[in-house]
Amino acid sequence: MGEPVAAPGRSRSRRRGPLTYVFRLLVITYLVLLVAWPVSLVAKETFANGLESLRTTLSDPSVTFALKLTVIIAVQAVVINTVFGVGMSLLLVRYRFPGRRLLSALIDLPLSVSPVVVGLALVLVYGGRGGWFGPTLEDHGFQVIFATPGMVMATAFVSLPLVIRELVPVLEEVGTDQEQAAKSLGANAVQTFRRITLPAIKWALVYGVVLSLARSLGEFGAVKIVSGNFEGQTQTATLSVEQKYQDFQQATAYATSFLLASVSVACIVVVSLLRPRTEEKR
Amino acid sequence: MVETVAPSQAARRHRRIRSGGATGLSASSGIGLGVAVIWFSVLALIPLIAVLVETSTGGWSAFWATLTDVQTAAAIRLTITQALLVTGVNVVMGTLIAWVLVRDHFFGKRALEVIIDIPFALPTIVAGLVLLSLYGPRSPVGVNVANTRAAVFMAFLFVTLPFVVRTVQPVLAELDRDVEEAAASLGASRPVIFRRVILPALFPAICAGAALSFARAISEYGSLVLLSGNLPLRTEVTSVRILTYLENGNTASAAAVATVLLGVSLLVIVALDLVQRRVARRG
Numbered sequence: 266m267g268e269p270v271a272a273p274g275r276s277r278s279r280r281r282g283p284l285t286y287v288f289r290l291l292v293i294t295y296l297v298l299l300v301a302w303p304v305s306l307v308a309k310e311t312f313a314n315g316l317e318s319l320r321t322t323l324s325d326p327s328v329t330f331a332l333k334l335t336v337i338i339a340v341q342a343v344v345i346n347t348v349f350g351v352g353m354s355l356l357l358v359r360y361r362f363p364g365r366r367l368l369s370a371l372i373d374l375p376l377s378v379s380p381v382v383v384g385l386a387l388v389l390v391y392g393g394r395g396g397w398f399g400p401t402l403e404d405h406g407f408q409v410i411f412a413t414p415g416m417v418m419a420t421a422f423v424s425l426p427l428v429i430r431e432l433v434p435v436l437e438e439v440g441t442d443q444e445q446a447a448k449s450l451g452a453n454a455v456q457t458f459r460r461i462t463l464p465a466i467k468w469a470l471v472y473g474v475v476l477s478l479a480r481s482l483g484e485f486g487a488v489k490i491v492s493g494n495f496e497g498q499t500q501t502a503t504l505s506v507e508q509k510y511q512d513f514q515q516a517t518a519y520a521t522s523f524l525l526a527s528v529s530v531a532c533i534v535v536v537s538l539l540r541p542r543t544e545e546k547r
Numbered sequence: 548m549v550e551t552v553a554p555s556q557a558a559r560r561h562r563r564i565r566s567g568g569a570t571g572l573s574a575s576s577g578i579g580l581g582v583a584v585i586w587f588s589v590l591a592l593i594p595l596i597a598v599l600v601e602t603s604t605g606g607w608s609a610f611w612a613t614l615t616d617v618q619t620a621a622a623i624r625l626t627i628t629q630a631l632l633v634t635g636v637n638v639v640m641g642t643l644i645a646w647v648l649v650r651d652h653f654f655g656k657r658a659l660e661v662i663i664d665i666p667f668a669l670p671t672i673v674a675g676l677v678l679l680s681l682y683g684p685r686s687p688v689g690v691n692v693a694n695t696r697a698a699v700f701m702a703f704l705f706v707t708l709p710f711v712v713r714t715v716q717p718v719l720a721e722l723d724r725d726v727e728e729a730a731a732s733l734g735a736s737r738p739v740i741f742r743r744v745i746l747p748a749l750f751p752a753i754c755a756g757a758a759l760s761f762a763r764a765i766s767e768y769g770s771l772v773l774l775s776g777n778l779p780l781r782t783e784v785t786s787v788r789i790l791t792y793l794e795n796g797n798t799a800s801a802a803a804v805a806t807v808l809l810g811v812s813l814l815v816i817v818a819l820d821l822v823q824r825r826v827a828r829r830g
Contacts, residue, residue, distance in 0.1 A: 282737075285651060292647045293659070295640060299705060300662050306680040306687075307673070353583050360570050362580065368587075370820050375591060377759070377812040379766030380671075381786040382805040385793055386594030389601055389802070397597060422590055441570075454575065476668070483670025485769035486786065490793065503672045503769070510676065510773055519680075522673040529668035530661070537661050 304526060310516075311523040322520035327496050331505035332524070338413065338488075338501065339481035342420035346477050350428025351470065355462070357429070358436040369433075375425045383422050384490025387415060411493040416501070419487035424480040431473035432466055439465045472536055479532035483525060598809060601802035613803040621780045622788040623807065625699065629784075630764035633703040637760045638753055641711025648712070649719045666708045671769025674705055679774050694776030699784060702770040707763050711756030718752040719745075751822045758822075762815040766808055 311318055322328050356362075357369050375383070391409035392399045402409060409415040443465075447457045463470075485503040492499035496508065502525055510518035572580060602610055613619060648659065666674065678701055680686075683693045692698045722745065730740045768786035775782040785804060792801035 284737075288643060288647050289651055289653060292640075292644050296644070296659060296662050299708065300665055303677040303681040303705075304665060304669070307677050310680060349583060349586060352579055353587075356576060356580050356583060360572050360576055360580070362572050368584070370816055371592070372587075373816055373819075374595070374812065377762035377766065377815050378595070379768060379786050379789075379805075379808050379812075381768050381789045382598065382766070382808055383594075385789060385798075385801055385805050386598045388793070389597040389798065390594045395798075397593070418590055422594075425587075425591065479668035483668070483673065485670060485672045485772075486790075490790065503670045506670075506672050506676065507772055518676065522670075522676050525670050526673050526677070529670065529673075530665060533661050533664045533668050537657065537664070 304530075307519060307523050307526055310519040314516075318516040318520045319523075322517045325517060327500070328502075328505055328509075328517060328521055330497055331500050331502045332521075334413075334500070335482055335502040338416050338420055339478060341417045342424060342481045343474060343477050345417070345421050346424055346428050347470070347474055349425070350432060350473060350477075351466075354429050354432035354436055358433055359441065372429055373426050375422050380419075380423060380484065380486030381490065383419055383487040387419055387422070387487070387491050391415060391418075410491055411495070411499060413499075415491040416488050416499065419491040420481045420484045423484050423487055424477040427477045427480060428470070428473035431469045431476070435466050435469040436462075468539055472539060475532045475536050479529045482528055595809065598802050598805050601798060602806045605799045605803065609799060610803045610806075613800040614807065616800075618779050618783070619788050619800075619804060622783045622785050623804075625696065625781075625783070626765050626785040629696065629699045629703055630761050633700060633707055633764050634757050634761045636704060637707055637711045638757050641708075641756055641760075642715050642749065642753060644712045645715040645719050648716055663709050663712050666705050671706065671767070672772060675702060675770040675773040678702060678705060678770070683774070693774060694778060694782060696782055698775040699771060699782055702774050703764040703767060706767055706770055707760035710760040710763060711753065714756035714759065715749055715752045718749055722748055751826045755819055755822050758815045758818050762812055765811055 353372065357365065357372075388396065388410055390397045390399070391402065393403045393408065393410055394400070396410070399410060407414070409418070439462075443461050444457050447461050452460065483503060484501075485507075488501055489504055489507075492501065492504070494500055494504050494508075496505075500508070502521055506518050506521050506525070509515070509521065605613075614623070644659075644663065648656065648663075669677070678698075679693060681688065682690050682698075682701060684691055692701055727740055727744055730744050731737075735743070766786060767784070768790070771777070771782075771784055771787065775784070777783050777787045785808060789801045789804045789808075792798070792804065
């Protein structure tokens with residue numbers, strides 16, 4: 266083809282007009298004012314007195330309890346969502362069955378349902394007083410609402426689609442050729458999954474798991490309703506931030522927020538470092 | 548033996564014919580599907596249906612009475628107005644951010660990519676605290692939006708930032724630049740190229756992003772707790788209203804308001820599915 270000599274439009278579209286710089290400046294200002302500056306203030310508030318505020322926060326037993334509980338619940342929810350997510354993605358992509366489209370649309374529902382509605386919904390079914398299944402379950406010694414199982418469920422609910430949304434496009438792109446080849450050479454289902462499917466979806470899976478983890482650690486509304494928010498019993502880190510702030514222990518609230526924010530920013534950074542590698546691999 | 552094998556094969560063949568796809572369910576994947584659907588029902592579907600059932604027990608008049616309650620109606624109106632405003636801002640700013648991320652190259656672009664995802668991963672209560680420290684009573688820039696409607700707007704804007712950007716960005720990156728160059732060589736000016744060539748290609752993605760950010764905004768709760776003060780009739784949003792009903796033991800009213808939010812979520816999902824199918828059909 267070669268460079269068209271008499272095409273002024275082409276060179277114009279390549280040159281950086283003043284508009285490019287206006288746009289760039291506008292976008293940077295917007296993002297700094299909306300996200301970067303406010304987020305950086307949390308770090309500033311936390312380290313205003315050196316490490317003092319972090320030290321007092323981490324020696325507060327109610328905060329350390331809340332942080333531990335948050336990690337326990339988030340890990341359980343992420344494990345459940347990972348297993349469910351991998352299975353569901355494989356089923357949605359590899360198989361055709363009645364109701365598949367409906368299921369695939371419903372899977373996205375948790376992303377757009379309000380956390381408060383999630384909490385309400387779980388209480389209506391599993392609540393000890395007047396829930397559909399709650400009283401029966403409690404008679405058998407299994408308390409869901411105001412206890413850990415309900416909190417894990419609420420957390421799993423809100424981060425349910427994240428793994429699936431990452432895996433489905435990758436699985437669709439990879440196709441089934443290699444899996445069929447492996448099967449024809451005598452590999453069983455487990456071998457095929459471990460040797461062929463898993464390596465292909467590895468990075469998308471890590472991406473989905475990291476996002477689920479970030480989302481699970483930060484869940485607030487649904488957990489607030491389902492847990493009952495009892496300090497030292499069912500209070501997670503995000504709930505503790507709210508309480509400490511309202512109890513005028515703002516230094517503690519900021520320090521806990523700083524810890525939560527660092528983890529979520531770390532998750533985002535990990536994901537952004539992984540992403541280009543997945544794209545190269547395709 | 549024969550008796551047990553034959554019916555299952557027949558059933559499998561029958562299922563394959565019904566689904567019409569190349570890969571029907573095998574026995575093991577069928578069990579897997581069953582387990583997955585049961586878990587999904589226990590976790591999400593049955594509870595959400597319970598919300599609808601709880602609403603319907605009060606009947607139409609109770610539902611309507613709840614929604615027309617002065618405080619609830621004000622909360623719903625505030626939520627929808629602010630969500631629409633924020634979605635409008637996101638459509639413009641989100642597309643612009645996506646444009647800069649795809650077409651411009653400068654030092655620190657990777658940092659912007661990280662910044663855009665932060666609102667998605669940051670715990671919402673922390674998001675509220677974060678905004679409060681810059682735009683609250685102790686603001687270093689002297690802007691105090693705490694306990695005003697502007698606080699609701701700010702919080703929505705923060706939590707919905709990634710949606711339009713992340714849906715438009717991949718489409719813009721895939722866009723064939725030859726068409727733009729052809730239009731330019733035929734004498735089209737840059738605004739005309741944008742309006743006639745780029746915008747139509749981005750339109751479905753912008754719609755999808757707008758729908759997601761609207762749905763996210765109307766369901767927001769955590770970031771408003773510390774920021775908006777939840778003043779009845781002034782800064783109280785729909786989610787807070789549901790929580791208040793629930794704390795007062797009025798589950799029927801809580802479920803009624805929740806049903807409205809669920810209805811909007813479902814509409815958004817249906818709309819997204821239609822947009823995606825339209826895009827898929829165009830190839």
